[in-house]
Amino acid sequence: MSTKQTIVDQKVAELAQLTPQLSRAMANTGKELNSNAIIGDRNWALNTLAILIGMGDMNDQLQVYVKAATDAGATDNEIQDVLNLASIYAGNPRAVNAARSIAPYLKRESDRLRPNVTEELINVGDHETMVWDNHAAGFPIVLIHCLALDHRTWRDVYPEVAKTGARVIAYDIRGHGWARNAPVTKDLDQLADDLHHLLVKLDIKQADIYGASYGGAIAESFAIDYPADTRSLALIATGLKGFPVLAQRADAAEKDGMEAQVAESLIRWFTPETIARNPWEVRYSRECVRHISVTNWAAAWRAMAVGDATAAARTVKVPVLALGGKQDASAVPPIMKQMAAAYPNSKLVTLDPGTHMMPMEQPQAVAEQLIKFYQAVNQNNFRKD
Structure with missing residues (x-):
């Protein structure tokens, strides 16, 4: 067995000791995580949205997870909350960039719920x-x-x-x-x-x-x-x-x-x-x-x-x-x-x-x-x- 493989096996064993749930989920390419998750689709999508903003990922994935969150029942207020919190923890530049990407959705919701308000x-x-x-x-x-x-x-x-x-x-x-x-x-x-x-x-x-x-x-x-x-x-x-x-x-x-x-x-x-x-x-x-x-x-x-x-x-x-x-x-x-x-x-x-x-x-x-x-x-x- 190569030294590299030995190190990988050691890391996998350490992860299994630290959090066996994540170890199993990674080994099953996320299938176990999805089937056993208790946070629910709405929170999952909002959490993912927050992670993407924190990473500075402003590509189409933001739109994907905004849609996933709304499809699961999240409101525009809850998505706005994610943006507001991101400005504190991920920094204003990343929050502003995310806001530019999400703004069309927020504007549509605002116009639908409160036209001219x-x-x-x-x-x-x-x-x-x-x-x-x-x-x-x-x-x-x-x-x-x-x-x-x-x-x-x-x-x-x-x-x-x-x-x-x-x-x-x-x-x-x-x-x-x-x-x-x-x-x-x-x-x-x-x-x-x-x-x-x-x-x-x-x-x-x-x-x-x-x-x-x-x-x-x-x-x-x-x-x-x-x-x-x-x-x-x-x-x-x-x-x-x-x-x-x-x-x-x-x-x-x-x-x-x-x-x-x-x-x-x-x-x-x-x-x-x-x-x-x-x-x-x-x-x-x-x-x-x-x-x-x-x-x-x-x-x-x-x-x-x-x-x-x-x-x-x-x-x-x-x-x-x-x-x-x-x-x-x-x-x-x-x-x-x-x-x-x-x-x-x-x-x-x-x-x-x-x-x-x-x-x-x-x-x-x-x-x-x-x-x-x-x-x-x-x-x-x-x-x-």
Whole structure:
């Protein structure tokens, strides 16, 4: 046996001791790796994409693995995340070169999901918030996201609602997303003030305010505090007032940390079937809960826990759509019915299926109801019954 072959055999033996799985996979030209891998096709493609960027490989392989990742369910946001991380670990030049190669795909996705939309940071007083704005000529709609998430909650609803011709605004609530470094939330009135400052910055005098869960509680406060700025309300999976149990979720995070809140949140938000499939909305929500600070999480829950629109709701005369879900484990149908009954000009619609994260889990059904509501208000023919 040659010296060279002996050295090769020694290296193979060393590799087998170090990682027998990789040794077997290499010996089988990758077949065993592919058949036994547990990371899944999406993560495999994203990991390969990151490796190629790190190697400085800007040929057609980048396009191949972008397509492989998207075919396996990866979103443009996740591919953008790979680019962003590459700038840190592989260096800006390689990240920029990769961006040039991937840019056509990202542009197509952006045009498909958010045609003519700008994404920019806007100062609203004591902090900046990220804003989607399509600058359309129609009457403005503001979309307010759920607790722990950010403006991307509306990823699939936004483009559908924008087809009405409305000017559609989605932004990050104080303590969330790009507004995570804002001074800590005090109460719902403060969050209503934040929205007012944003509308002033955007030169919007009046808008239709649509909020989901925490965002719905903010919408209720905004309509009460700024009635002249509110043409209508859509309250999705939203209660009329808070409950002590909400403050307990703040206590739990302060005691056990955010990782301990992930499973409970997902179970409350989505159906078991959706969690098992692990689509983008579950992946996105999981990471948002993991990344929000305990301080911002706790402040948001406590603000919602003490919110109470019971007395003031009867003074809100604008059209109100109360949009609930039959399978919602948080804003259960009786809570939605109570909330709708408190507003003198409201209509209750219950989606089936419909969960707490309806804007993401049932986006088409939610968009359809919001469009019908918007058009009815526009045409001045909204009816409670």
